[in-house]
Amino acid sequence: xxxxxxxxxxxxxxxxxxxxxxxxxxxxxxxxxxxxxxxxxxxxxxxxxxxxxxxxxxxxxxxxxxxxxxxxxxxxxxxxxxxxxxxxxxxxxxxxxxxxxxxxxxxxxxxxxxxxxxxxxxxxxxxxxxxxxxxxxxxxxxxxxxxxxxxxxxxxxxxxxxxxxxxxxxxxxxxxxxxxxxxxxxxxxxxxxxxxxxxxxxxxxxxxxxxxxxxxxxxxxxxxxxxxxxxxxxxxxxxxxxxxxxxxxxxxxxxx
Numbered sequence: 001x002x003x004x005x006x007x008x009x010x011x012x013x014x015x016x017x018x019x020x021x022x023x024x025x026x027x028x029x030x031x032x033x034x035x036x037x038x039x040x041x042x043x044x045x046x047x048x049x050x051x052x053x054x055x056x057x058x059x060x061x062x063x064x065x066x067x068x069x070x071x072x073x074x075x076x077x078x079x080x081x082x083x084x085x086x087x088x089x090x091x092x093x094x095x096x097x098x099x100x101x102x103x104x105x106x107x108x109x110x111x112x113x114x115x116x117x118x119x120x121x122x123x124x125x126x127x128x129x130x131x132x133x134x135x136x137x138x139x140x141x142x143x144x145x146x147x148x149x150x151x152x153x154x155x156x157x158x159x160x161x162x163x164x165x166x167x168x169x170x171x172x173x174x175x176x177x178x179x180x181x182x183x184x185x186x187x188x189x190x191x192x193x194x195x196x197x198x199x200x201x202x203x204x205x206x207x208x209x210x211x212x213x214x215x216x217x218x219x220x221x222x223x224x225x226x227x228x229x230x231x232x233x234x235x236x237x238x239x240x241x242x243x244x245x246x247x248x249x250x251x252x253x254x255x256x
Contacts, residue, residue, distance in 0.1 A: 017098050018227035024091050025223050026216075031087035032121070038081070039129045085118060088125075092168075093117040099169040102231065103238045120168060124161075131157070159186055162230065170237055177244070178237045185233035192225055 096113050100106060135153045162185050166178040200218070 014102075014228055014231050017101070018231055019224055021091070021095060021098065021227040021230075022220055022224040024094050025227075026220055028087050028090045031084040032091070032125070034084050035081070035088055035125055036129065039125060040132070085121065089114065089117040089121040092120055095165070096169065098231070099234055102235055103170070124164060127160075128157070131160070155186075155190070158189055162186065162233065165230065166234060166237055169234055170241065172241060177241050180240055181233035181235075181237035184236055185229045188229035188232070189226060192229065196222060196225075 093114055096117065132153070135156070159182065162182050163178065166181055167173055170178065172178065
């Protein structure tokens with residue numbers, strides 16, 4: 001089993017593909033966050049308050065506060081929103097191509113993949129805003145459990161995002177076809193996050209070596225490793241779906 005996993009990772013160039021996703025996430029994440037803040041500003045500021053509470057006082061918190069204030073007060077143009085949406089959709093646009101490569105299949109819908117990616121990005125932005133709005137309001141009301149609820153919020157967002165990616169990428173809306181990959185990726189995410197957190201506490205001298213760049217280096221590495229888990233989960237579900245289709249075809253041939 002370990003040998004098969006190793007050969008799959010090396011043959012499909014999973015590390016290279018994961019680094020490509022991480023790169024696009026870093027490059028296009030700002031556009032997605034920009035659009036997210038525009039929408040969140042229409043509903044409530046609770047989410048912004050929750051985010052600011054999670055950071056200790058310092059330059060990073062000041063930078064985030066400035067970013068929120070700047071984005072909330074800027075006058076948005078249609079062109080700025082359109083270009084930001086195009087940029088934000090690039091992440092899923094490239095993910096579609098990567099999934100096609102891993103699963104050795106072609107996306108069946110004839111409409112442009114870019115249009116599909118933009119539509120999916122819009123739906124995800126709206127859904128994420130509604131979810132975080134309800135969740136952060138709950139956290140504000142139950143502030144005694146702030147840390148636990150914040151962790152659960154992050155975990156639920158990750159699980160829903162993973163489900164969303166699995167369903168749209170593999171063209172199946174049956175939970176029984178994607179739950180194995182979701183469980184694997186979620187477990188992978190939890191174990192790696194805990195281990196990575198412990199590692200950072202034990203070896204917290206990144207700032208001495210890299211200075212302010214340490215934040216971006218750590219963030220990129222974290223996203224890169226998580227992306228590997230997402231791709232492995234997609235492949236696990238792909239193999240499961242393929243196996244079920246093969247078994248179904250064999251049963252039908254025997255009946256005939």
